[in-house]
Amino acid sequence: MATANPIDYLPIIIQFIVAIGFVIFGMIGSHLLGPKKHSKVKDDSFECGIEAQGNARLPFNVKYFLTAILFVLFDVEVIFMYPWAVNFRDNLGNGTWFWEMILFVVFLMLGFLYIIKKGALDWD
Amino acid sequence: MKAIIILSALGLATMFVGVYNFKKALLPMILLGLLAVIGINTMEWNTNIHYYNDMLYFDNWAVSFTNLILAVSILVFLLSGQYFKKNTDHLEDNYSIIIFTIIGAILMVSYSNLAMLFIGIETLSISLYILAGSKKTSLASNEASLKYFLMGSFATGFLLFGIVLLYGASGTFHLHGIKDYVIENHASLPTIFYVGILLMMVGLAFKISIVPFHFWTADVYEGSPTLITAFMATVVKIAGFAAFLRLFFTCFSSITEHFVPILCILAVLTMFLGNITAVYQNNFKRMLAFSSISHAGYMLLAIIALKESSFIAILLYTAAYSVATITAFAVLLMIKAAHQENDSIDTFNGLAKRSPFMAFTLTIAMLSLAGIPITGGFFAKYYLFANTISAGYTWLVVLAVFNSAIGVYYYFKVIIAAYFKEGSEEKLSIFPAYQLVLIITAIATLLLGILPGLITEMM
Numbered sequence: 353m354a355t356a357n358p359i360d361y362l363p364i365i366i367q368f369i370v371a372i373g374f375v376i377f378g379m380i381g382s383h384l385l386g387p388k389k390h391s392k393v394k395d396d397s398f399e400c401g402i403e404a405q406g407n408a409r410l411p412f413n414v415k416y417f418l419t420a421i422l423f424v425l426f427d428v429e430v431i432f433m434y435p436w437a438v439n440f441r442d443n444l445g446n447g448t449w450f451w452e453m454i455l456f457v458v459f460l461m462l463g464f465l466y467i468i469k470k471g472a473l474d475w476d
Numbered sequence: 477m478k479a480i481i482i483l484s485a486l487g488l489a490t491m492f493v494g495v496y497n498f499k500k501a502l503l504p505m506i507l508l509g510l511l512a513v514i515g516i517n518t519m520e521w522n523t524n525i526h527y528y529n530d531m532l533y534f535d536n537w538a539v540s541f542t543n544l545i546l547a548v549s550i551l552v553f554l555l556s557g558q559y560f561k562k563n564t565d566h567l568e569d570n571y572s573i574i575i576f577t578i579i580g581a582i583l584m585v586s587y588s589n590l591a592m593l594f595i596g597i598e599t600l601s602i603s604l605y606i607l608a609g610s611k612k613t614s615l616a617s618n619e620a621s622l623k624y625f626l627m628g629s630f631a632t633g634f635l636l637f638g639i640v641l642l643y644g645a646s647g648t649f650h651l652h653g654i655k656d657y658v659i660e661n662h663a664s665l666p667t668i669f670y671v672g673i674l675l676m677m678v679g680l681a682f683k684i685s686i687v688p689f690h691f692w693t694a695d696v697y698e699g700s701p702t703l704i705t706a707f708m709a710t711v712v713k714i715a716g717f718a719a720f721l722r723l724f725f726t727c728f729s730s731i732t733e734h735f736v737p738i739l740c741i742l743a744v745l746t747m748f749l750g751n752i753t754a755v756y757q758n759n760f761k762r763m764l765a766f767s768s769i770s771h772a773g774y775m776l777l778a779i780i781a782l783k784e785s786s787f788i789a790i791l792l793y794t795a796a797y798s799v800a801t802i803t804a805f806a807v808l809l810m811i812k813a814a815h816q817e818n819d820s821i822d823t824f825n826g827l828a829k830r831s832p833f834m835a836f837t838l839t840i841a842m843l844s845l846a847g848i849p850i851t852g853g854f855f856a857k858y859y860l861f862a863n864t865i866s867a868g869y870t871w872l873v874v875l876a877v878f879n880s881a882i883g884v885y886y887y888f889k890v891i892i893a894a895y896f897k898e899g900s901e902e903k904l905s906i907f908p909a910y911q912l913v914l915i916i917t918a919i920a921t922l923l924l925g926i927l928p929g930l931i932t933e934m935m
Binding site for chain 1: 488491492495496644666667668
């Protein structure tokens with residue numbers, strides 16, 4: 353195969369420069385171009401038109417984090433099913449194609465069973 | 477390979493046996509499972525199979541390192557029964573994470589593709605970050621976990637950069653592909669390839685705590701639960717060195733002139749810093765941490781020699797070192813179980829009167845670590861040094877022998893504390909499981925010293 357030289361990676365550096373440049377350009381540009389009218393309402397943080405209440409740095413119940421992590425975990429697992437489903441028809445001849453996903457789902461089920469048994473989903 | 481599949485099933489089974497409240501069955505099940513895995517793994521001897529498009533390659537080295545890891549893990553599990561007796565809340569989680577750590581270690585000794593090396597190291601490390609913090613209420617344990625995690629993530633970054641650069645230059649992740657690439661382009665390797673080797677070296681050196689990537693070791697060893705420290709000090713070292721040697725021996729053995737000078741400097745620094753710092757430690761766990769750093773320095777000599785026999789040297793050395801280290805931790809755990817004392821070396825004062833058996837096994841372990849004849853440590857050191865001399869690095873061996881002499885000082889400090897210092901007179905009773913572990917390790921240490929041919933002839 354052809355030897356790769358450091359110069360071949362120049363496009364990556366250029367992409368970095370473009371990415372960083374866009375951020376810097378955007379921040380400086382909006383600062384220079386934007387109107388500068390201050391008032392109490394305008395300086396308020398935007399919260400869908402509803403008046404902001406209290407401080408954002410509140411301690412949350414740790415159960416929210418647990419639920420969020422478990423959601424991400426099981427949500428991400430589904431990503432594996434999309435390419436499998438899309439290619440399903442083409443691979444019908446492949447004997448293990450179907451059972452591989454069954455095995456995967458069984459493992460997923462085991463994980464689900466485990467968190468239920470551990471009481472991770474009990475709110476109280 | 478079958479070992480990995482069975483261990484994964486065993487880990488899952490452990491989790492479920494735990495949540496369905498058969499906690500009494502956990503330990504026997506795991507011990508039987510590990511013994512079965514050793515048997516099944518041994519059947520792969522001389523088969524040399526490439527699995528999954530050459531992702532894993534189980535040659536005899538992989539099989540023997542896997543067996544060593546499993547044997548050491550069995551010893552750790554034997555100690556765990558009493559250790560977790562008081563607190564069984566998350567017993568099954570601790571156990572299953574230890575089993576998953578073992579899977580990571582096995583991947584590290586059997587990989588044949590850099591992606592598998594990465595997966596192995598991450599499986600091992602992430603499990604260990606959790607285990608290091610498994611004593612949730614202890615501040616030191618939390619600190620150890622966080623420190624290990626932050627530093628380990630950096631090291632992983634280096635390792636990944638290294639893998640990427642090697643891939644960028646050679647266009648393959650397979651060890652044999654990289655080897656062919658090096659041989660073909662021997663004269664005109666691009667700069668990024670050398671930088672890649674260097675970064676891989678940094679990433680791996682962190683895992684085996686080579687100076688100057690050792691700063692995490694003492695704090696993490698001290699803060700982690702003692703049982704986990706025993707596991708970390710042995711299994712991680714075995715897997716780390718096997719991985720290091722496998723990569724460098726397979727891929728880079730024809731361009732040694734480019735990285736061996738760096739390894740020589742690292743080895744000298746590691747030996748001196750490890751030994752000299754260990755002399756000044758009063759905490760036994762910290763002393764063992766620095767002693768593990770100095771042993772990493774000696775073992776680096778095998779990678780510098782970079783020959784087929786380096787594998788035997790590493791196998792013998794890690795075996796002798798692990799067995800002796802497990803003994804030391806077992807005795808420490810036993811004393812702590814009786815007294816709740818601190819980890820200071822003074823806890824060993826008067827041990828010979830309190831329990832002659834434990835003092836005797838501890839002495840054998842310390843002699844082995846110091847490298848005194850008829851123990852395994854002596855022969856392992858002899859083989860390692862002879863191997864290095866025959867590769868032409870006599871000056872390194874001279875420095876290593878000098879360092880072993882420093883080592884004798886602090887290992888004998890423990891023996892002197894046990895035999896000649898006055899301590900509490902109260903007799904120590906010993907748990908049967910601990911007695912079993914101490915008998916096994918003492919016999920193994922002596923056997924490795926008297927009949928090392930059992931291992932060297934086999935290869």
